[in-house]
Amino acid sequence: MTERLEWMKKKRRTICASTTKPLTRIEEEVSKDVPDCDKLREMLSILSTKEESLTDIDKGIEDETPTDELEAEIANTQDYQDHILTWKTRTKRLIQKAESERPWVSNASASSVKSLNAQTVKLPKLVIEKYSGEISQWQEFWSQYETAIHNNDVLSKRETFTYLKSYLTGAAARAVAGFTMTDSNYDAAVELLQNRFGRKDIVISAHMSKLLSLTPVKKSSDVAALRHLYECEIQIRSLESLGIYSGTYGCLLCPVLLQLIPEDIALDYTRKSDLNDEWKVHELIKFL
Template sequence: MNKLIECLGESDPEFLDTAIDEDFQLNFEVENCIIDLDILKESLSLKSVSNTANDSQETSPEINRLVHVQEQMQRLMESQSEQQCKLFAHIARTESTHKSSVKLPKLDLNVFYGNKIQWCEFWDAFECAVHRNTNLSDIGKFTYLQSKLGGEAKRSIAGLTLSNENYAVAIGILHDRYGKKQEIIELY
């Protein structure tokens, strides 16, 4: 249950409880049918050994019961399959609605402290991993940016409040201060 909830993210717990309860009930009924089939199979094999060809009318009710149990089992399996299809359809709908809140994997970006020589490397990695990620809001991107800045670079945008608009402002400040190509070339 926990793994299913984790896969779905935030989901309707009542739907999940109902779906899982129905699935367990169907599994239970299928197991009972399998037990009935085993009992009938054993009974038929014992009778077939002890009976002659003339006694075939006596096994007819057991054969009818076997056919009935097989039909019942088939209906249960079809019902379980339909239930699982509904559950998977619900999972697919839930996943599509939660795509906007995608969690990024742990970033292994280096922290940028303000060394202009390291700016291009930092910005290229950050731009690829975060800045161009269309699943993140600008506030989310700004949060990641702040977590990957330190020292002088962090102080250069410290006065900006966390907002969508200020993400672009922060990027502009950082590019103006550390991303001037001529200054980087002179430093090399």
């Protein structure tokens, strides 16, 4: 171990020791029935300063550490950084919640009070489904995640990155597995996910593939199978949100759908439809 590396590790131990105090005070304050938000803000500011110092010293240590020891070194530092990040996120969330629930003291009129009560109604908890890498589900996942977390100004990019990784599984999780929690890596991870799962051409292809691989229904009495077939409307709506309307592919999809439904239902549809007009997907879906 070089003298410089030894000195940096000693400095990191000192910073970690001084970081313990604000962490402990935050944990104690958060555990109270009525936490003091002003104290939490002070400790949060101190903790952020300590975190920046640790990030700088960790980068220097990584640059000086031999390659064969680097993995173990990163693992040791990551746990402590994650601990800091966890408490920063909890503290910010608690402050935000406390401020949103703070009474508004004024001589407001009855209408103003009614308006305030309407604004402070407790909404259901937002649940974002985890994303496994299914391309046809990317749009739905990203729209929820982008609104709730990606565009949340209260969170730092490192905190947002923590949330992002917690919502990814399977192929999506493996795609960003090599990224450490840094601001620049968050941007790189989002770009990678967008390019791999969110490109318009591959999303369109995924929805079309689902439409063309629907399971045929043999009997008109098989209601469960018909309902499953009717779910093709989900793919059609998803395509429309991408600017691909059924009018551009309806003449191809309608014959395919008619071959998938029982003969008596297909015959009934052709009798009731105007054969002089082009087949329209929405009319067939509505008929089903």
